[in-house]
Each structure stands twice: as C-alpha cells, then as structure tokens.
Amino acid sequence: MxxxxxxxxxxxxxxxxxxxxxxxxxxxxxxxxxxxxxxxxxxxxxxxxxxxxxxxxxxxxxxxxxxxxxxxxxxxxxxxxxxxxxxxxxxxxxxxxxxxxxxxxxxxxxxxxxxxxxxxxxxxxxxxxxxxxxxxxxxxxxxHQQPAEPSVVTLLRAFIERHYGSHLELQDLAEEAQMSVSNLFNLFHRYFAMSPMQYVRERRLYHARLALVETGDSIRDIAEACGFSNVEVFCRTFRQAMGITPGQYRKRYRGPQRLTAETSAEEPS
Incomplete structure (x- = not known):
C-alpha cells in the first residue's frame, strides 16, 4: 500500500x-x-x-x-x-x-x-x-475492542472537554447525565477506573501541559484557563501528578528559553 x-x-x-x-x-x-x-x-x-x-x-x-x-x-x-x-x-x-x-x-x-x-x-x-x-x-x-461505551459516557466526555476550564462540580456532571451522584461514581469507575472529579483533573492537567508547551501564556493564566481555583493549587496538583513544577515542565519540553519575570514569580517554590 x-x-x-x-x-x-x-x-x-x-x-x-x-x-x-x-x-x-x-x-x-x-x-x-x-x-x-x-x-x-x-x-x-x-x-x-x-x-x-x-x-x-x-x-x-x-x-x-x-x-x-x-x-x-x-x-x-x-x-x-x-x-x-x-x-x-x-x-x-x-x-x-x-x-x-x-x-x-x-x-x-x-x-x-x-x-x-x-x-x-x-x-x-x-x-x-x-x-x-x-x-x-x-x-x-x-x-482490544470492548463493548461500545454508552451514549451517556460519550456525552460526559464531550461535556467535560467543553467545560474543563470552568468551575465543575459533581452535581453538574450528574445533571448533565441525568443520573444520581452515586450512579455517576459507578459509571466513571467502570469506564475510566477513577472518580468523576479525578477524570476532570486529568483532563485539566492534560490541557495545561499542552498550553505550557505550545503557548507563551503565563502559568497563572494557564491555571485559570484550565479550571484551577488559583495558581498555587495548580502548581501543587501539577507537581503531585508529574513530579516536576509547571515551569520545569515548560523548560524541559520547549527547550531552554527565558521566562518572563511574571511567569517565574507566579510559580510557588
């Protein structure tokens, strides 16, 4: 071919x-x-x-x-x-x-x-x-084909991709899926092996990693755009998940470059 x-x-x-x-x-x-x-x-x-x-x-x-x-x-x-x-x-x-x-x-x-x-x-x-x-x-x-995921799972994946940058709560997801919170937990554990809010966090971190590498936005702006309550929470969550800070991740995957004073100052040590 x-x-x-x-x-x-x-x-x-x-x-x-x-x-x-x-x-x-x-x-x-x-x-x-x-x-x-x-x-x-x-x-x-x-x-x-x-x-x-x-x-x-x-x-x-x-x-x-x-x-x-x-x-x-x-x-x-x-x-x-x-x-x-x-x-x-x-x-x-x-x-x-x-x-x-x-x-x-x-x-x-x-x-x-x-x-x-x-x-x-x-x-x-x-x-x-x-x-x-x-x-x-x-x-x-x-x-590795598995039974097709239910339409409600597809709906929730799309909903989270649209709204990961906003303030999402369990009740928002439950209302979108038109199911109880307990059923929502069961659904996410079955199809994603994690809780609903853990899944939301993973999507936020994924988009944050993209922004760190593909844009020159400040770490504070990235934290806000990806739905984290503040830059301190973002940096702490990022380090727990990745083992390095957002600034270190940016340097590693974008190559050596001078960060702005604002970006450097925003990242807690």
Whole structure:
C-alpha cells in the first residue's frame, strides 16, 4: 500500500456553529481521514446516530461523504489527512475508530500537521508514516475492542472537554447525565477506573501541559484557563501528578528559553 501512497494535504478544519455543514464526496483515488480534536460530530451507523468526540477518527474512501452533522453549541474541529491511493482501491479500514489512547493520537496528529507545513520531512516519507500510524491505531482499537461505551459516557466526555476550564462540580456532571451522584461514581469507575472529579483533573492537567508547551501564556493564566481555583493549587496538583513544577515542565519540553519575570514569580517554590 505504501509504495503507491501519497500524502496530498494535512489541514485543520473548524466547523461553523450550525447543525449541518456542507459535505463533499471523496473522489476516486483518494482517502480522507478526519481526526477529531474538539467539539462533537455525528455520523449514521447502521441506522443509528453515533457521536464522534475528541480523538475519534474516520476513514473515508471514494464515494463516502465528509463529516457534515455537528452541534451548533459545540461545533467539531478536526485535523484532516488527504491521501492519494490506487484507483479502485477497496476500503481497507472501518469507517469509524475510537482509539485506545486519544491524547497520544491527537498529539501525534498535531505534530504531523506541523511537520507537513514546516517541511521537516520529505512528504514521500511523511505520508506512509502517518497512514501506517492511523492504520495501527485502527488495528489496536479493533484488537482490544470492548463493548461500545454508552451514549451517556460519550456525552460526559464531550461535556467535560467543553467545560474543563470552568468551575465543575459533581452535581453538574450528574445533571448533565441525568443520573444520581452515586450512579455517576459507578459509571466513571467502570469506564475510566477513577472518580468523576479525578477524570476532570486529568483532563485539566492534560490541557495545561499542552498550553505550557505550545503557548507563551503565563502559568497563572494557564491555571485559570484550565479550571484551577488559583495558581498555587495548580502548581501543587501539577507537581503531585508529574513530579516536576509547571515551569520545569515548560523548560524541559520547549527547550531552554527565558521566562518572563511574571511567569517565574507566579510559580510557588
């Protein structure tokens, strides 16, 4: 497959705040992968509507249509990979994949987007690398396939991704799921092996790590944007989870650079 595979384009798409986006049909000799990075999209699967959220991706072959249904209150965003494949190539992979490790895959997709436009690698080399990684994630997902998560779990994952930066309480999650707090605890322990608020904390820390590496925002601003009550709580929580301070994490993964006086002063020792 890789011998006749060509990476044509890597892009980023943000849907408008409407229910239906105008789709386009995949042409002969092309394969499109749309990998969700934010928001919600919907596809029809065997007559049922399935929600796609963070980390999910979709293989689209000739004759398929691109994603078109979204939530106007939470429009989807995705990284797209367009490959040129042999004419009359049959579908290799199922249309919809929920990866085992969404964070790792989304990070890979972001790096691939940057590499494609920064010309760090020859595109002849980059194309098979990306395609094979997506194929491997598809294989792993199928190999370890578990019963499809209930729609309420998908709903809660999307809700937390939208609101991790705000003040969230157990009752907010219970109301969104329309269930009791005790049932909410049971649900999270079954599907995430942690409590609801531990899951919220993990998502906040994940987005904080991204902001530390990808932005120049101060540690105080990152703490606020990621839903921590103050910078002291953020730094303490971050150090307990990562073993280093936010400032040390930023230096390690962004390389040596001069921090602003404000950023340095904000991080408790």
């Amino acid at each position: 890789s011998q006749s595979l060509e990476l044509v384009r890597v892009g980023y798409y943000r849907a408008p705040a409407v229910r239906r986006v105008t789709p386009f049909q995949i042409r002969d000799g092309e394969c499109l992968v749309e990998l969700m990075t934010n928001g919600r999209a919907y596809i029809d699967l065997d007559g049922h509507s399935v929600m796609l959220t963070y980390g999910d991706f979709r293989w689209e072959y000739p004759g398929d249509w691109s994603l078109s249904h979204t939530d106007p209150e939470d429009p989807y965003e995705c990284i797209t990979f367009l490959f040129r494949i042999p004419e009359n190539q049959k579908r290799q992979w199922p249309g919809y994949v929920r990866p085992l490790e969404a964070d790792i895959l989304v990070n890979f997709a972001r790096e691939a987007l940057h590499a494609f436009h920064a010309f760090h690698l020859e595109r002849e080399e980059l194309g098979p690398m990306i395609y094979n990684r997506l194929a491997w994630e598809t294989y792993r997902s199928n190999l």
